[in-house]
Every structure is written in structure tokens, then in C-alpha cells.
Amino acid sequence: MGALLGAPLSTGTAMADCLLTRCADLARAVDRLKLISSHDALVLLKNSLSAPKLLHTLRSACCADHEFLKKFDDLLKKAVCSICNVSLTDDQWLQASLPVRNGGLGKRRVSSLASSAFPASAAGTRGQDRILSRVISINDDVFDKCLSTRISNGIQPPVDSDMHKQRKWDKTAIDAEFNHLLSHYSEPYCDIVQGFGRPLPASVAEIDNLPNTVLR
Numbered sequence: 001m002g003a004l005l006g007a008p009l010s011t012g013t014a015m016a017d018c019l020l021t022r023c024a025d026l027a028r029a030v031d032r033l034k035l036i037s038s039h040d041a042l043v044l045l046k047n048s049l050s051a052p053k054l055l056h057t058l059r060s061a062c063c064a065d066h067e068f069l070k071k072f073d074d075l076l077k078k079a080v081c082s083i084c085n086v087s088l089t090d091d092q093w094l095q096a097s098l099p100v101r102n103g104g105l106g107k108r109r110v111s112s113l114a115s116s117a118f119p120a121s122a123a124g125t126r127g128q129d130r131i132l133s134r135v136i137s138i139n140d141d142v143f144d145k146c147l148s149t150r151i152s153n154g155i156q157p158p159v160d161s162d163m164h165k166q167r168k169w170d171k172t173a174i175d176a177e178f179n180h181l182l183s184h185y186s187e188p189y190c191d192i193v194q195g196f197g198r199p200l201p202a203s204v205a206e207i208d209n210l211p212n213t214v215l216r
Contacts, residue, residue, distance in 0.1 A: 007060035015061060019068035022054050023075060030079040041083045042105070050076050051108040058110065058117035059166075062146045069111040073097075080107055095181055102178055112177065115150045116169035119143065119157065124164035 008014035029049045033041040054072065063069060077093050088096060097112065098104025122143045147157060155176050158168035 006056055008057065011062065011066075015063055015066065016068060018057055019054075019063065019066060019072065022057070023068060023072050025053065026050070026072060026075050026079070030075065030082070033079065033083065038083050042080075045076075045079055045083070046106050050079075051110050051113055054110050055113070055117060058114050059121040060118075062118045062122075062142050064114040064118065064146055064149050065111075066114070069114055073109045073111050076107060076109070080105065091181060091184060094177055098174060098177060102174055112173055113170065115146070115153070115155065116166055116173055119146055119150070120164060120166035120169045122146075 002014055003009060003018060006018075008018045026049060030045075033045065033049075036044075057063065077088060080093075080096060081088055095103060096105045097107055097109045099108070100106045150157065155173050157163065158165070158172065162168040
């Protein structure tokens with residue numbers, strides 16, 4: 001089975017081919033980002049070349065815990081390290097991948113988004129599925145499997161009235177990652193991390209600003 005409108009129709013070869021293609025696209029883009037300024041590169045990486053490039057696939061197929069999502073995240077981490085000329089530990093990368101409002105750089109890991117994107121999309125279309133499709137029992141099985149995987153990782157789903165909202169699914173995952181960081185470090189570090197949850201100073205908020213080259 002292949003793909004329909006860019007979405008893989010199976011979790012086997014079609015899914016692997018789709019994710020590998022996105023990994024190759026990211027690797028090629030990262031090589032070309034070296035040709036522009038660091039600020040321009042970070043803005044393009046966050047808003048176009050990373051998670052947004054894969055979001056359609058994440059919402060249309062259940063690929064949580066797929067091995068190639070980790071590969072995509074590894075490429076993204078290397079890109080951030082190269083652009084910023086730093087070396088990030090796993091926990092530093094975890095914090096960098098949080099939204100800016102939570103003290104990160106907003107370079108979201110697709111392995112984190114996958115557990116939120118598909119369930120929200122599936123929950124929002126279950127009514128239409130029952131009308132238009134005769135394979136709803138299969139779709140329900142896929143949704144339940146994805147939900148079970150999420151719960152087994154210690155991340156609870158939102159309440160029923162919010163199950164169609166991806167930001168609600170995503171918030172619980174972000175909170176879990178944030179709490180993981182807090183639980184692994186001493187009080188002084190926790191105070192710093194918790195401070196990022198407060199209104200952002202101008203220097204941090206500038207991460208979302210357009211680079212000067214765009215405004216010329």
C-alpha cells in the first residue's frame with residue numbers, strides 16, 4: 001500500500017518510506033542552512049523545515065514510537081547544535097524542544113508531537129468516519145492502540161470535551177516533559193527552569209521575531 005494525499009495508508013513500508021523521505025529532506029535542508037545567518041536558519045528550521053513539515057503525516061497516521069521519528073529528532077538536534085555552535089545533552093535538548101513559553105526554543109520533537117497529533121485528529125473525525133467508512137472498527141482499534149501507548153508512557157489524555165483539540169493533548173505531554181526536567185535537578189536549577197514559565201523577557205521573546213534580513 002502507498003500513500004493518499006501525502007499520507008501513508010499503512011504503518012509498514014508506506015509509513016517507513018514517508019518518514020525516511022522527510023528525514024532526507026531535513027538533512028538536505030540542514031546542509032543548506034549553513035549558507036545563511038544563524039537567526040534566519042533558526043526561524044526557518046522552527047517554522048518550516050522541522051515539525052511543521054511532518055505534521056500532516058503525524059495527524060493522518062498513527063506513528064507514535066516509530067523508530068524513524070527518533071531519527072528525524074536526532075537530525076533536528078544536530079541542526080540546532082550546528083546553527084547555535086553548542087553541544088546539547090539529552091536533557092538540554094529536551095528543554096530546547098519545549099515551546100518558547102515553557103522555556104524552550106520551540107523546536108518541537110516529532111516523537112513528542114506524534115502522541116498528540118493523531119489522537120486529536122482521529123477524535124475530531126470519528127463522527128464522519130462512522131458515516132463515510134465501513135472500516136470504523138479498524139479506525140477505532142488504531143485510535144485505542146495509540147491512546148494505550150500514550151497512557152503507558154505516563155501521559156493522560158484530555159477530558160472528552162477537549163479530545164479533538166491537539167493543543168490540549170499536547171499540553172499534557174509538555175507538562176510531563178517539563179516535570180521530568182524538574183525532577184532531575186537541584187533546587188537552584190529548578191528555580192531557573194520554573195522561571196521560564198513566567199512572562200518572557202524581551203531577549204527570550206526575540207526567538208519568535210522575524211530576522212532582520214526578512215524586514216529589509
